[in-house]
Amino acid sequence: MWSTSSRRSGFIDGAMKTKAGDKEPGRCVVCGDTNTVKSHIFPRALMHDLRGSDSFLHEALDSKAGTRFLQSGPWDQNILCDKHEAVTSRPDEYAVEFCRAVIRSIDQSGYDGFISNPQPNLLARFTYQCIWRFAASQHGRDLAALGPYAEILQRAVFEDGPCELSFLIARNNLRTPIGTEATMAIAPFPTRLGHVRTWLFSVSGLQFYVKLDRQPFPINGDSYSAHKSTSVRLFQLPAQLAHNVPILQKIITNMVS
Numbered sequence: 683m684w685s686t687s688s689r690r691s692g693f694i695d696g697a698m699k700t701k702a703g704d705k706e707p708g709r710c711v712v713c714g715d716t717n718t719v720k721s722h723i724f725p726r727a728l729m730h731d732l733r734g735s736d737s738f739l740h741e742a743l744d745s746k747a748g749t750r751f752l753q754s755g756p757w758d759q760n761i762l763c764d765k766h767e768a769v770t771s772r773p774d775e776y777a778v779e780f781c782r783a784v785i786r787s788i789d790q791s792g793y794d795g796f797i798s799n800p801q802p803n804l805l806a807r808f809t810y811q812c813i814w815r816f817a818a819s820q821h822g823r824d825l826a827a828l829g830p831y832a833e834i835l836q837r838a839v840f841e842d843g844p845c846e847l848s849f850l851i852a853r854n855n856l857r858t859p860i861g862t863e864a865t866m867a868i869a870p871f872p873t874r875l876g877h878v879r880t881w882l883f884s885v886s887g888l889q890f891y892v893k894l895d896r897q898p899f900p901i902n903g904d905s906y907s908a909h910k911s912t913s914v915r916l917f918q919l920p921a922q923l924a925h926n927v928p929i930l931q932k933i934i935t936n937m938v939s
């Protein structure tokens with residue numbers, strides 16, 4: 683469990699309000715095939731990195747006190763057939779290596795370095811599919827919350843469509859009251875970066891802000907955009923106490939209760 687007195691790993695889920703899903707259980711959302719397989723919201727390897735030497739993760743929700751034990755993070759067995767699950771493998775594998783390289787780079791040269799991203803389309807598809815998987819799954823239950831972007835994300839991920847949605851990557855800026863990094867993964871949820879509507883998720887010590895808005899990113903944000911860049915620069919955010927973030931307050935309270 684993540685708490686104020688330890689650095690154990692946690693997974694924050696349910697930051698988004700849930701409602702009854704409109705998908706028939708057990709059918710691939712993309713093609714309708716009933717032969718569905720397990721789909722993890724975030725790649726298992728990154729969740730194992732988060733777990734570290736612990737034998738499991740602790741998941742906390744905004745709707746329920748306490749935590750639930752997870753081996754490899756949340757998943758859903760009813761959203762993708764084996765063919766469409768396979769489509770997501772290569773972007774996930776690429777992102778695992780990318781995220782690990784970012785953390786290594788920060789450890790070696792601080793925040794100012796550029797991180798090589800030789801195949802930006804793969805990183806973009808990873809970013810899009812994390813949001814899509816969450817929204818389509820039993821955890822998000824609301825693809826419609828993505829509005830017209832649900833189809834844009836789905837086309838980019840599953841139909842080799844264009845990866846036109848910008849996103850920024852920032853180092854996790856959330857801290858515990860004693861100043862250490864709040865080590866947690868956060869399931870995707872809608873938020874704003876300045877005046878721009880984004881969806882944010884956090885995994886592997888990084889925050890991904892995906893712009894689901896026609897407005898440009900503020901404060902030269904577009905120069906940090908990673909969706910087409912072969913050399914990614916991390917966006918800088920001021921440190922913030924995790925329990926001061928409104929959408930996390932109820933979840934953290936539930937986690938430690």
Ligand SMILES: [Zn+2]
Nearest residue numbers: 710713763766
């Ligand atoms: Zn399918």
